[in-house]
Amino acid sequence: MSAPLTASAGTAAIARPVTGFWRRALRHRSFVLGSVLSLFVLGAALLSLVWTPWSAYDIDVASKLHPPSASHWLGTDVLGRDIVSLLLVGARSTIMVGVIAVGIGLSFGVGLGLVAAARKGWTEELIMRMSDFTFAFPAVLSAIMLAAVAGPGMVTSITAIGIFQIPTFVRVTRGSANAIWAREFVLAARAAGKGSFRITIEHVLPNILSILIVQATIQFALAILAEAALSYLGLGTQPPQPSWGRMLNDAQTLLFQSPMLAVYPGAAIAIAVLGLNLLGDGLRDLLDPRLARER
Amino acid sequence: MSEAPLIEVKDLGVTLNTSRGPAQAVRGVSFALRRGETLGLVGESGCGKSVTALALMGLLHESAVISGSIRLDGAELVGLPDAAYCKLRGNRISMIFQEPMTALNPMHTIGHQVAEPLLRHTGVSATQARQEAIALLDRVGLPDAAKRVDAYPHQFSGGQRQRITIAMALACQPDVLIADEPTTALDVTIQGQILDLIAGLVAERGMSMILISHDLGVIAENVERMMVMYGGTVVESGETDAVFTRMGHPYTQGLFRARPRLGARKGTRLKTIAGTVPELADLPAGCTFADRCTIAEARCRAALPAVVDVGAAHGVRCIRTDVSMAAGGVGA
Ligand SMILES: Nc1ncnc2c1ncn2[C@@H]1O[C@H](COP(=O)(O)OP(=O)(O)OP(=O)(O)O)[C@@H](O)[C@H]1O
Ligand SMILES: [Mg+2]
Numbered sequence: 001m002s003a004p005l006t007a008s009a010g011t012a013a014i015a016r017p018v019t020g021f022w023r024r025a026l027r028h029r030s031f032v033l034g035s036v037l038s039l040f041v042l043g044a045a046l047l048s049l050v051w052t053p054w055s056a057y058d059i060d061v062a063s064k065l066h067p068p069s070a071s072h073w074l075g076t077d078v079l080g081r082d083i084v085s086l087l088l089v090g091a092r093s094t095i096m097v098g099v100i101a102v103g104i105g106l107s108f109g110v111g112l113g114l115v116a117a118a119r120k121g122w123t124e125e126l127i128m129r130m131s132d133f134t135f136a137f138p139a140v141l142s143a144i145m146l147a148a149v150a151g152p153g154m155v156t157s158i159t160a161i162g163i164f165q166i167p168t169f170v171r172v173t174r175g176s177a178n179a180i181w182a183r184e185f186v187l188a189a190r191a192a193g194k195g196s197f198r199i200t201i202e203h204v205l206p207n208i209l210s211i212l213i214v215q216a217t218i219q220f221a222l223a224i225l226a227e228a229a230l231s232y233l234g235l236g237t238q239p240p241q242p243s244w245g246r247m248l249n250d251a252q253t254l255l256f257q258s259p260m261l262a263v264y265p266g267a268a269i270a271i272a273v274l275g276l277n278l279l280g281d282g283l284r285d286l287l288d289p290r291l292a293r294e295r
Numbered sequence: 296m297s298e299a300p301l302i303e304v305k306d307l308g309v310t311l312n313t314s315r316g317p318a319q320a321v322r323g324v325s326f327a328l329r330r331g332e333t334l335g336l337v338g339e340s341g342c343g344k345s346v347t348a349l350a351l352m353g354l355l356h357e358s359a360v361i362s363g364s365i366r367l368d369g370a371e372l373v374g375l376p377d378a379a380y381c382k383l384r385g386n387r388i389s390m391i392f393q394e395p396m397t398a399l400n401p402m403h404t405i406g407h408q409v410a411e412p413l414l415r416h417t418g419v420s421a422t423q424a425r426q427e428a429i430a431l432l433d434r435v436g437l438p439d440a441a442k443r444v445d446a447y448p449h450q451f452s453g454g455q456r457q458r459i460t461i462a463m464a465l466a467c468q469p470d471v472l473i474a475d476e477p478t479t480a481l482d483v484t485i486q487g488q489i490l491d492l493i494a495g496l497v498a499e500r501g502m503s504m505i506l507i508s509h510d511l512g513v514i515a516e517n518v519e520r521m522m523v524m525y526g527g528t529v530v531e532s533g534e535t536d537a538v539f540t541r542m543g544h545p546y547t548q549g550l551f552r553a554r555p556r557l558g559a560r561k562g563t564r565l566k567t568i569a570g571t572v573p574e575l576a577d578l579p580a581g582c583t584f585a586d587r588c589t590i591a592e593a594r595c596r597a598a599l600p601a602v603v604d605v606g607a608a609h610g611v612r613c614i615r616t617d618v619s620m621a622a623g624g625v626g627a
Binding site: 183 | 352354357377378381382383384385386389390392394397398399400401402403411412415416460463464466467
């Protein structure tokens with residue numbers, strides 16, 4: 001991990017905010033598809049704030065397990081709740097958990113990664129070993145441990161997923177920050193008397209921002225999967241708050257009677273995860289300066 | 296002559312951590328530079344010029360071990376905490392790098408990058424710093440400085456960017472300027488202009504300068520005193536005129552014979568010195584040049600030769616100067 005002392009000729013400039021970004025973006029297939037799917041899920045969540053066809057909380061056992069009809073477009077579940085309404089409100093929980101968990105992972109992970117790259121030495125070693133240690137515990141495992149202490153619930157799952165995200169962000173941040181620290185303009189900035197804090201804020205962070213955006217998008221998809229898994233296990237979102245993972249859990253006992261009850265939330269999860277992954281891939285292509293120049 | 300030196304380096308040594316273990320990249324470098332003096336550092340690629348410069352700037356990787364002493368105005372710099380070094384860098388001691396294409400941050404405007412050191416080291420306001428940046432950019436010969444101060448590095452040519460990095464290095468009127476091959480990456484026609492610009496600024500502001508180059512011609516024209524480096528040691532040092540009149544070290548002589556002639560292509564190699572620079576990790580115990588030297592004897596390889604004075608303040612690290620300076624010498 002030693003910074004090269006001499007100039008490496010030909011290392012080209014890092015992307016400046018690319019002009020014509022949107023023009024290229026609209027021609028990028030996975031970016032467009034990913035955006036459409038992600039916006040679809042986001043739209044569903046926003047819509048649920050102002051309108052749902054039925055209340056997602058009202059139980060009406062008399063009209064349970066209705067097939068799709070004009071009044072219940074996708075039918076009702078075992079408690080007579082409207083599936084469409086459940087999916088809409090479920091999108092909200094999913095996105096909320098995802099945003100907060102990724103927010104936790106991003107703020108702690110990026111912070112620690114930047115410190116590791118700036119300080120080097122034993123600080124870096126300590127941060128990396130700690131994140132290796134955290135990484136060894138999957139979100140589900142830390143959620144079970146947390147639930148044992150604090151009880152299951154949304155806060156527990158958000159915290160567990162958030163903590164699980166930290167090491168990934170630490171690694172990505174430290175890796176790309178180290179690459180920037182080795183660049184000659186950082187050496188020049190140091191020669192001009194800049195301290196490591198200023199260099200981190202002014203030189204390192206702006207230059208790794210696109211990598212972080214891409215990583216955050218992909219981590220968002222992972223958080224959604226983890227949230228669904230935790231709710232499915234009963235460790236995440238608690239009833240009566242609807243969530244896609246809970247819907248899967250509820251559908252499990254009726255798998256042979258009404259298989260579609262499992263398909264709907266499953267499809268919702270798949271759309272969200274696929275959408276975010278495509279979006280992440282698209283952003284990677286669009287924001288990566290090397291690829292950008294080839295286009 | 297009685298004036299105390301501005302920067303005084305004594306027995307500087309740098310041990311780097313390489314993949315093949317610790318390696319002595321620089322050994323026993325000593326020199327003193329008074330205010331307003333210029334010193335050249337010349338030698339082949341890999342001989343330790345940049346490592347020496349970075350050691351002076353306190354910019355080496357933290358795993359590098361620095362021995363000896365570097366004094367700026369009498370204050371010891373070796374072992375100085377980084378926070379204290381930050382106050383000196385860009386303020387009292389500045390550096391220009393070889394590669395102008397990568398020495399500027401692509402994400403910030405040039406005006407911002409030139410004004411930055413001013414804002415940090417002097418108490419000026421943002422508006423004043425900007426005015427000063429424009430004045431500096433104008434002084435280094437950037438056309439239309441006032442209009443282009445908000446442009447980004449990629450909008451400039453290599454020569455223009457080197458002018459910008461010079462403005463950046465000189466913003467706070469440093470006492471010492473280290474220029475590490477400031478023109479190597481540039482077009483031949485631009486090289487002279489940039490060197491003239493640097494020389495002009497150094498004279499105008501009474502700065503001391505350490506000019507690093509692998510080009511003897513550049514050294515001959517731009518500095519009062521020079522040091523020839525080979526394998527991490529200074530093999531010859533003295534007044535530029537004295538060294539060029541009576542070259543003492545076989546390496547200096549070889550370097551002179553191998554210099555690219557006027558009009559020769561840029562990047563011409565030193566063909567006439569047989570062999571290559573020794574690997575850092577297995578530097579010989581004796582004279583580092585012994586393996587490529589035509590007059591080397593067994594005792595050259597025994598121990599690192601001491602510096603022999605061959606004239607006033609003209610030292611040569613060779614025990615066979617009697618031979619090298621008699622017949623084999625290149626002379627004037
Ligand atoms: N970070 C580093 N780690 C290990 N070895 C290094 C490092 N930086 C430089 N070296 C080695 O130190 C020696 C001196 O390098 P230096 O960069 O000072 O050469 P130079 O004289 O400036 O050459 P050039 O004319 O090519 O710039 C070389 O052998 C180089 O391989
Ligand atoms: Mg160099």
